[in-house]
C-alpha cells in the first residue's frame with residue numbers, strides 16, 4: 660500500500676537526471692532534467708561556431724533558472740526569435756531560447772557541472788542552411 664502510494668505521487672521521470680550548471684562567475688545558475696547520456700548538437704552557424712556552443716535542447720518545463728535573472732543580458736539579431744542570454748558579469752551564454760525551439764530552452768553542455776553526465780554524443784547540425792534543417796530539431800522541445 661505504502662509503495663503503491665509512493666508510485667502514484669512520484670512524478671519524476673526516471674529517464675532523466677537533474678544536471679546543474681551556470682555561467683563562469685556563478686551569478687547564473689540553473690537545473691535541467693535530461694538523460695545522463697546526452698545527445699547534443701554542434702551547430703556551424705555564424706554565432707554558434709564562434710562561441711563553441713554545444714546544444715542540449717529541452718522543453719521549457721525541464722529547465723529551472725535558480726539565480727542570475729537580473730544579470731542576464733539579451734542579444735537578438737536576424738529574425739529576433741532566438742533570445743541569446745548572456746551573463747552581464749562574465750559574458751558567458753550558458754543557455755538561451757533557440758529560434759528552432761522557441762517553446763524550449765537550449766543549454767550549453769559545456770556549462771554543465773561535472774558529476775551527472777555519463778556520456779556526450781555530439782551530432783553535427785548544419786545551421787548555416789538553417790531554413791532547410793531547423794525542422795529536424797523541433798521535436799526536442801516537446
Ligand SMILES: [Zn+2]
Nearest residue numbers: 682684746749
Ligand atoms: Zn557570469
